[in-house]
Amino acid sequence: MSDKRTSRRQFLKRSGAALAAGAGTSTIPAEAHGAQHFQLATPDDREAQQSGDVRIATIGVGIQGSNDTNAALRVPGVRMVAAADVYEGRLTRAREVWGNHLFTTRDYREVLARPDVDAVIIATPDHWHARMAIDAMNAGKDVYVEKPMVQRIEEGHGVIDAQRRTGRILQVGSQRVSSIVYAKAKELLAAGVIGPLNFIEVNYDRNSSLGAWQYSIPTDASPETIDWDRFLGHAPKRPFEPIRLFRWRNYQDYGTGVPGDLFVHLFSGIHYVLDSNGPTRVMSTGGLRHWKDGRDVPDVMIGLLDYPETPRHPAFNINMRVNFASGDGGGSSFRFIGPDGVLTIDNRVTLQRATREREPGHTANTFSRAVQEQVVREYRARHPERAPEVSPQHTEVYAPPAGYNDLLDHFQNFFNAVRSRKPVVEDAVFGFRAAGPALLTNMSYFDKRPYQWNPETMKIVG
Numbered sequence: 001m002s003d004k005r006t007s008r009r010q011f012l013k014r015s016g017a018a019l020a021a022g023a024g025t026s027t028i029p030a031e032a033h034g035a036q037h038f039q040l041a042t043p044d045d046r047e048a049q050q051s052g053d054v055r056i057a058t059i060g061v062g063i064q065g066s067n068d069t070n071a072a073l074r075v076p077g078v079r080m081v082a083a084a085d086v087y088e089g090r091l092t093r094a095r096e097v098w099g100n101h102l103f104t105t106r107d108y109r110e111v112l113a114r115p116d117v118d119a120v121i122i123a124t125p126d127h128w129h130a131r132m133a134i135d136a137m138n139a140g141k142d143v144y145v146e147k148p149m150v151q152r153i154e155e156g157h158g159v160i161d162a163q164r165r166t167g168r169i170l171q172v173g174s175q176r177v178s179s180i181v182y183a184k185a186k187e188l189l190a191a192g193v194i195g196p197l198n199f200i201e202v203n204y205d206r207n208s209s210l211g212a213w214q215y216s217i218p219t220d221a222s223p224e225t226i227d228w229d230r231f232l233g234h235a236p237k238r239p240f241e242p243i244r245l246f247r248w249r250n251y252q253d254y255g256t257g258v259p260g261d262l263f264v265h266l267f268s269g270i271h272y273v274l275d276s277n278g279p280t281r282v283m284s285t286g287g288l289r290h291w292k293d294g295r296d297v298p299d300v301m302i303g304l305l306d307y308p309e310t311p312r313h314p315a316f317n318i319n320m321r322v323n324f325a326s327g328d329g330g331g332s333s334f335r336f337i338g339p340d341g342v343l344t345i346d347n348r349v350t351l352q353r354a355t356r357e358r359e360p361g362h363t364a365n366t367f368s369r370a371v372q373e374q375v376v377r378e379y380r381a382r383h384p385e386r387a388p389e390v391s392p393q394h395t396e397v398y399a400p401p402a403g404y405n406d407l408l409d410h411f412q413n414f415f416n417a418v419r420s421r422k423p424v425v426e427d428a429v430f431g432f433r434a435a436g437p438a439l440l441t442n443m444s445y446f447d448k449r450p451y452q453w454n455p456e457t458m459k460i461v462g
Contacts, residue, residue: 054418057082057103057111058121059132061090063215064146065123068173069098071407072121072144075415081116084108086227087245089218106227108132112139119418122146123173125245125254127235130155133170134162142169142418144411147268148260149431153439156432156458163428171414171424172431174268178413179406184398185336185349186273190312193351194338200270200318201335204262205326212291212299212324213249213261217242243294250295257297258286258322259438266320267434269334269345272425275312278433278455279305282440290325299324303441308455320441341394353394359383432458 054077058069061083072078082103083094091104103114108124111117112135119142122132130150136143149172150156163170176182189197206212218225221242228240235253238244248254249261256264271278286301303320307313323330333346341353360383364375417424436458440451452461 052419053077053079054415055079055081055116055118056121057084057114057117057119058094058123059084059108059111060122060124060128060146061085061094062123064173065121066097067407068121068123068144068146068411071405072411072415073098074408075411078411078415082111082114084111086231087218087221088225089220106230109135112136112141117141119144119169119415125231125248126151126256126260127254128233130159131233133159137162137166137168137170140166140168142414144171144173144414145431146173147431148172148256148264148435148438149428150435150439151256151260153436153443153460156436160428160432169414169417169421169424170428170431171410171417172268172426172428172434173410174265174426174431174434175406175410176265176269177272177426177430178410179400180404180409181345181347181349181398181400181406182269182273185334185343185345186275188343188349188351188398189273189336193341193353194336194343195340197274197313197316197336197338199316199337201337202266202270202318202320202333203322204266204332205321205323205328205330207324207326207328207330211330213247213295214291214293215246217246221246247295250293250297252296255297256439257442258299258301258324259284259303259441260435262322263301263303263320263441264434264438266332266334267437268426268430270318271430271434273336273345274310276307276310276455278307278458279318279437279453280308280455281306281450281452282437282444283450284441284444286445298445301441301445303444305437348397348399351396351398353396355394358386429458 056072056078058065058080061069062085069080073080080098080102083091083098084105084107085091085094086106088106091106094104095102103111105111111120120136122129122136122143122145124132126148129145129148133143133145133149149159159170223240226242226245231245232238244251244254249257255261267278270276282303282305284301284303286298288295288298289300291299301322303318305318305320307316307318309315331346333344336343339354341351344350344352362375362379364372364379367375413424416422433455437453440453444451454461
């Protein structure tokens with residue numbers, strides 16, 4: 001429940017100044033492009049504030065924005081009051097799903113200026129994440145921003161600074177850090193069940209049109225139903241082309257490709273499980289192999305990363321892969337590999353302990369007979385022959401309850417923090433430490449070179 005109130009005029013004036021001083025982003029007047037007239041809080045809204053409900057607004061009510069909103073509204077004491085989107089059809093759908101009482105607008109700043117909005121969900125194309133998150137915190141709103149937290153490396157510290165300066169709650173939407181599955185993996189790895197970690201294999205593969213971002217384009221898409229300039233924002237100007245809005249992940253101007261959609265989830269899970277701040281070196285390769293539909297990002301990517309030694313773990317490496325034409329049907333899993341076993345995370349945790357050889361063996365059969373007999377005699381003195389025995393089963397499986405949803409847990413953690421003002425795990429610093437390596441894999445792919453990264457300062461080295 002926000003304790004910082006502002007009029008629409010005051011906010012828009014301050015927001016325009018912040019944009020002018022910000023990371024080269026542009027602004028569009030709030031009155032342009034048919035934005036709806038600002039509405040004052042109703043008596044019901046004031047009653048909600050007094051009752052302790054958290055009033056939310058969603059900015060970007062597309063696929064993920066709708067999923068996020070539905071999960072948020074399952075948390076007791078959460079009420080939706082507003083929505084913003086550049087496509088009129090999704091605002092209509094928002095009122096159909098969540099009620100005609102919703103205030104809707106194409107201009108997100110009108111949402112931020114409302115005194116009856118306590119927190120916002122930002123689920124827009126990636127190129128708007130940093131600007132909207134900073135504007136929302138400046139307006140006194142708590143923020144749930146979808147991953148990746150930023151589209152560009154240079155935006156990360158601005159979001160961190162805004163969170164520290166305003167004292168608002170900011171949580172990034174990569175729900176693995178709230179999952180009981182990942183919490184169990186964290187517990188097991190901390191107990192040393194696989195010995196010293198030395199390697200992680202990760203895959204997040206898909207083999208479907210929707211998995212490759214081939215989303216539907218509405219039949220009424222037009223300059224009248226879509227605020228095209230507002231969608232573009234600081235991205236390069238170009239003529240109206242609705243495929244770029246509804247399949248924005250396919251384009252570097254608005255999205256972050258495979259790394260920003262999927263690698264960032266993997267980094268979030270790894271960093272949470274291992275209490276890691278991130279890698280020191282990032283390199284990647286890949287290509288556009290199957291989905292040659294006009295997109296300018298690859299559909300196959302492989303990332304190789306070096307992680308430094310920490311008090312909890314020796315140095316280790318990660319092999320990370322995404323394939324959008326995976327013949328095995330796809331899926332996602334982590335394999336944490338050590339000398340004493342392998343711990344796998346998919347939708348559960350599986351621990352396979354290594355079966356140790358009962359004796360090391362020898363290669364004396366290549367020596368002369370006399371030397372061979374001497375070597376074998378000494379070997380048997382150290383390792384007497386033992387009778388055969390049944391090998392024990394070394395696999396343990398930890399599964400969550402049927403129907404478990406870590407996205408719901410993630411929103412419960414967010415709203416608990418909104419009410420208590422206690423920090424969240426996936427704050428701006430954590431979010432940038434996951435987004436940074438993901439964005440560096442993109443840079444490595446396009447620039448055809450490795451990148452050095454300082455995970456403590458969160459800056460490129462050299």
